[in-house]
Amino acid sequence: MDECRPILNTGLRGFKVASSRISDVDGDIGKIVYRGFLIQDLAAKASFEEVVYLLLYEKLPNKEELKAFEARLSAERHLPAEFIDALKTRPKYALPMDILQAGVAMLAHHDSDVRELSDEAASRMAIKLIAKFPTIMAAWGRIRNNREPVDPSPDLGHAANFLYMLSGEVPDDEVARFFDVCLVLHAEHTFNASTFAAREVASTRAHMYAAVAAGVGSLSGELHGGANVRVMEMLLKIGSVDKVEDYVTAQLDAGKVIFGLGHAVYKVDDPRAHILAPMSQKMGERTGQPQWFEISQELEKKGKAIFKERKGIDIFTNVDFYSASLYYSMGIPLDFFTPIFAIARIAGWVAHVIEEQFAGAAAKPVLYRPESEYVGDYCGPDTCEFVPLEDR
């Protein structure tokens, strides 16, 4: 393969592929809006269940609507017995995101709604997926450690249920609320790679599960959902606050990045980082391991200063920067960081799939079918002469 050949690889950057009513991100000023509402307001005052309702139904629920919606989610949290049987056949060393992708695809097998192409069926599948994501991951977290899955509790909300099913212990209100805020912050972010993958699959009129499984696959990549794991690995490697400056210098000397600093979209700090940081600090205090937050804070300070000094550029914290230490303090295994991202982002994925397949003038989906530029030149401009096997 000719390594020097110029290769067109747009990554679709800056290309407006479709319109959407779901969310807006203005990276210049660090503004994120879900269905008209600022993410700061939602994180401070709304539960994940309220945000899911907002994303699905385009309005915040009143008390009765929320209660009914919470009851629907609660009723859908369980997994079929045959699904648990299948999970138990899976090798224990499987990557958790691969378990989730298989899990999403397997849920389709149990649901007759996959045979109905309608807004109503899509909404039902959306709620089932949102409800079951935490149960799948918590069940796997136990099965891979040779423990029995814990059934969801009808007395707990969405965030608390995940922590409960994973550990077997009911979290206190503060931890549950912190985790709830994390879910709110990660629920939606316009046409990111995983959301676009889900929309792309949905555009062929494939069903909700098929589309969401694509989203899970996309999120599993280290350039996307895998980034918060890299941040925590970095914090663990650094180990203490006094080693931060040397680490930053060594990374930049080697031409490497600092995980959690920098983002394609933002030209200021990601607003989500500012909401996550105080929660990370508080959890560090609670667990008696304040160092992970402190290293992060020092890394932000030194990283920004050294980038400015050496390269003359401002660099900003992204959403992965403080979520890493926060999840770690909650006792969540590193390889569950990306699945937690998925447990939140499923809310956005399903809203986008419904929009792609059923919204307004786009009700007849236009299948995404881009062009490519053929740069094969195996036999010059003409096609190659076929030589039969006998004569090769």
Add this chain to the structure above:
Amino acid sequence: MDECRPILNTGLRGFKVASSRISDVDGDIGKIVYRGFLIQDLAAKASFEEVVYLLLYEKLPNKEELKAFEARLSAERHLPAEFIDALKTRPKYALPMDILQAGVAMLAHHDSDVRELSDEAASRMAIKLIAKFPTIMAAWGRIRNNREPVDPSPDLGHAANFLYMLSGEVPDDEVARFFDVCLVLHAEHTFNASTFAAREVASTRAHMYAAVAAGVGSLSGELHGGANVRVMEMLLKIGSVDKVEDYVTAQLDAGKVIFGLGHAVYKVDDPRAHILAPMSQKMGERTGQPQWFEISQELEKKGKAIFKERKGIDIFTNVDFYSASLYYSMGIPLDFFTPIFAIARIAGWVAHVIEEQFAGAAAKPVLYRPESEYVGDYCGPDTCEFVPLEDR
């Protein structure tokens, strides 16, 4: 939702998203080229194994290379016992494409190559996927009918093995070769929706299985891989040659399409249709059911004429038009038509994933991250005022 609002929905039509060395399609003259070779030459003279080798390694194999490659595929056809155990937990009414998507994701659980981001690991995963696709589908075809899966035969090639594992009977040479040609014809087709979905997922540095599972999901949509099923359902509904004209007239009167006629890319007959038609005819003669080919032929003739007469436009047969009756004559269940498409197209998907992640100047993938146009106007140009739950 405002139904009248203009919605941007490009479908990426006409947008050159990346360059590729893998294949070229010129819809104006009906030309398809894989790595420089005309599809007519490959269909007439090469086996699917040769074509897979060509797609993966950019050259046709010589005799020794082909023999070694066939041996590698043969060695990889089996499925892990735990994988079969998992398949046996699946509900019998599951859609076969959903089984395949889950199957791809589950294969990742058994493969340590998913932890290695390298060209070599990707190539190994590619071969495993190509080898195992027929085994997965054949195993499911038997399990759902309460029969034990049939192990792959070391004495049969790729195409013959699928038919053998599905039915338990070794196909004769003609049927095996016809099926082999079908696989060659469906192996690759530039940046179609499923291939683009696989590339999109791969662009995040997700592994081969995660990307291919997205391709399977995309292909499952009725606008993409589901089309040949619709053609066969149409042929069965028409039932006999004398009813064709009434059917075409009724469909056009109702503003409906004729499945298998028309394609986004081609302005002449799809060249693959001309290769499939004589095989369909021959298989119809062999099975004593010539009507499915005859109805197809009449439908092509009448469909084209009536379209021309009524709308003044030329319409052309696509690849799904004659593959439907051909698969049906081979005794393949209707809901396995799309999985067969996948058994062929996996060759293209894996080549594209490798190109996306490792080819030339694109070796550092640019994650596909398009823009969207926010058309939410829930509270006018400003964001909405958040009203707490208590006050809603």
